[in-house]
Structure formats: structure tokens, C-alpha cells
Amino acid sequence: MNSGQIKDFAQQCGADVVGVADLERLQGIHTNPPDLLQGYSRAVSVAIRLADGVINAIEDRPTPLYQQHYLKVNALLDDIALRICQYLQDLGSTALPIPASQILNKKDWTSYISHKAVAIAAGVGWQGKSLLVVNPDFGPRIRLVTILTDAPIQTDSPIKNRCGRCSYCSDACPVGAIKNVSATSHYASREEALHFQKCLERVLENSQRDYIESPICGVCIKACPWGRSRKRKNRKQYSL
Ligand code: B12
Ligand code: SF4
Numbered sequence: 001m002n003s004g005q006i007k008d009f010a011q012q013c014g015a016d017v018v019g020v021a022d023l024e025r026l027q028g029i030h031t032n033p034p035d036l037l038q039g040y041s042r043a044v045s046v047a048i049r050l051a052d053g054v055i056n057a058i059e060d061r062p063t064p065l066y067q068q069h070y071l072k073v074n075a076l077l078d079d080i081a082l083r084i085c086q087y088l089q090d091l092g093s094t095a096l097p098i099p100a101s102q103i104l105n106k107k108d109w110t111s112y113i114s115h116k117a118v119a120i121a122a123g124v125g126w127q128g129k130s131l132l133v134v135n136p137d138f139g140p141r142i143r144l145v146t147i148l149t150d151a152p153i154q155t156d157s158p159i160k161n162r163c164g165r166c167s168y169c170s171d172a173c174p175v176g177a178i179k180n181v182s183a184t185s186h187y188a189s190r191e192e193a194l195h196f197q198k199c200l201e202r203v204l205e206n207s208q209r210d211y212i213e214s215p216i217c218g219v220c221i222k223a224c225p226w227g228r229s230r231k232r233k234n235r236k237q238y239s240l
């Protein structure tokens with residue numbers, strides 16, 4: 001199946017970036033339940049771009065405005081994922097929308113599947129030193145969602161890591177959590193790139209602040225030069 005059709009539909013629903021991953025690329029990835037991917041061969045990765053005005057206002061901690069934006073973008077992503085699922089089902093395929101931001105395990109801080117791993121496999125972006133997915137047009141100023149399907153959609157390829165010698169996110173992190181280690185494709189574990197506990201403690205501390213309530217931060221999102229206002233192509237983007 002040509003991917004243009006599904007990408008056009010996702011775009012009409014409000015997606016800013018869409019890529020399709022071959023699940024063969026994600027063998028060995030952590031999922032909950034362990035057989036989550038059984039019966040599926042593709043994952044559609046959808047990204048929505050965050051509002052620059054919201055991200056630019058962040059200094060060393062999340063703002064109440066970012067908290068509301070986070071909730072709204074998650075809801076929109078879940079809505080788009082559901083609509084893509086229905087679209088694929090109408091074509092006779094099976095599809096499963098994975099929630100944008102549901103934490104399933106608060107001991108090891110994991111979910112059903114990593115949207116970042118899917119997005120990297122689908123060419124939506126590379127994994128930056130911050131561990132975030134960095135898109136060439138919007139930097140890490142995107143949030144992600146995944147739709148698993150058995151529809152034999154044409155797949156995209158991962159893109160090259162372009163962090164180079166940059167250390168902006170590492171310099172900006174208020175708790176020094178980003179180790180400034182390079183990766184060619186993706187990090188083998190969170191600890192390879194991050195002092196994970198430091199980051200976790202910071203976002204949990206943030207969630208106790210007035211009008212925040214979620215484990216969010218936003219500082220490494222703001223710091224990345226790939227997300228800063230450059231002249232962007234004035235049109236919706238596909239991953240390729
Ligand atoms: C739990 C969670 C957290 C936890 C743990 C974070 C973490 N790094 O795992 C806490 C609360 C600390 C957190 C913090 C943040 N989060 Co958070 N979080 C999640 C959530 C719900 C699950 C993540 C998860 O399961 N992690 C498990 C680990 C194992 O997976 P991973 O780090 O995602 O990926 C690893 C492997 O998959 C591997 N990998 C990549 N490709 C491949 C391929 C193969 C074959 C294999 C084997 C492995 C592999 O690379 C990664 C490093 O080890 C996701 C939503 C989702 N379902 O993905 C959002 C998500 C990752 N969070 C997000 C964001 C933005 C943040 C924050 C910036 C907070 C904020 N919103 O302001 C910080 C960033 C922290 C950081 N620098 O990583 C976004 C990232 C968007 C982006 N552009 O990348 C996500 C995707 C939510 C979304 N819907 O967009 N988060
Ligand atoms: S989310 Fe905040 S604490 Fe965690 S790595 Fe990014 S800047 Fe540092």
C-alpha cells in the first residue's frame with residue numbers, strides 16, 4: 001500500500017510529521033505486554049509540533065501554559081491516532097492506537113511501547129543527546145503518537161543523527177542530567193545518554209509546583225537549535 005494515502009489522511013487530521021516504521025527494525029524492543037507487536041507489521045508514527053510561543057517562555061522549569069499545552073497536544077494526538085485507526089479498519093486492516101502519554105509502570109517508568117523508538121525507525125527524527133526525537137524541521141518541539149497496524153504500508157527509513165558536537169541541551173539542563181554522549185542511531189539504554197535518576201527527580205519535583213501537576217520540564221526541548229525559529233518550509237511535512 002502506498003504510504004501517501006495514509007499520510008494525506010493523517011495530515012488532514014492535523015498531523016505535522018508522519019512516518020511509517022517497519023516493525024522488523026524494532027525487534028527486541030521493550031513492550032507491555034511482551035507480545036504487543038504480535039500480528040502487526042507496521043507502526044505509523046505521528047508528530048504534532050509544539051507552539052513556539054509556549055516553549056520559548058520556558059526558563060528553567062515548566063510554565064502553567066506549557067502544562068495546559070502538554071495536555072491539549074496529548075489529547076489531539078490521541079484523537080488523530082483514533083481516526084487513523086478507524087481509517088485503516090475501514091480499509092480492512094487491523095489497527096491499534098497507542099496512547100500518547102500513558103505511563104504504565106512507575107517503577108521503571110515505561111509505557112506500552114516507546115513512541116521515540118518508533119519515530120526513529122519511521123524517519124521522523126533522530127535520537128538527540130537529550131534522548132528526545134529531533135526532527136530536522138521542528139527539532140524536539142514535537143510530541144508523538146503511534147498506531148500499530150497489519151496494513152502493508154510502504155515504509156520509511158531512519159535519518160542520520162545531526163547532533164554533531166552540539167551540547168546546548170546538556171548545558172541547559174538545570175540538574176546536569178544529559179551526559180553529552182553521541183549516538184549513531186539510538187542509545188542502547190536511557191542511562192547511556194542520561195543520568196536518568198536526576199532527570200526523573202527534577203520532573204517529579206516539577207509536578208509538585210503550583211499549576212503544573214504533570215512530570216514535565218521542557219528545558220531541553222527549548223534549548224535545541226534544531227527547534228529554534230529558522231525559516232521553516234511553509235507547509236506540512238512528511239518524514240521523507
Ligand atoms: C515514562 C515517560 C517519561 C519518564 C521516563 C522518560 C524516559 N526517558 O524514558 C519521565 C517522567 C522521566 C519523562 C520525562 C520526559 N518526557 Co516523557 N515519556 C514517557 C513515556 C510515557 C514512556 C517512555 C518509555 O516507555 N520509556 C522507556 C524507555 C526504555 O524507552 P525510551 O527512552 O523511550 O527509548 C529507548 C529505547 O527504546 C531505545 N531505542 C530507540 N530505538 C530503538 C530501536 C531498538 C530496536 C531498540 C531495541 C531500542 C531502541 O532508545 C531509547 C533509549 O534507551 C513516553 C511516551 C511513550 N509511550 O513513548 C513519553 C515521552 C518519551 N516523553 C516525552 C517528553 C517530551 C518528556 C520530557 C521532555 C518532559 C516534558 N514533556 O517536558 C522529559 C524528557 C526526559 C528525557 N530527557 O528523556 C515525549 C518525547 C517527545 C520527543 N520529541 O522525543 C514522549 C514520547 C511523549 C510524547 N507522546 O511525545 N517521560
Ligand atoms: S527533561 Fe529537564 S531535567 Fe530532564 S534532561 Fe531535559 S532538561 Fe534535564
Ligand code: SF4
Pocket residue numbers: 128129130134162163164166167168169170223224225226
Ligand atoms: S541541543 Fe544539540 S545535542 Fe541536544 S539534541 Fe539538540 S542538536 Fe542534539
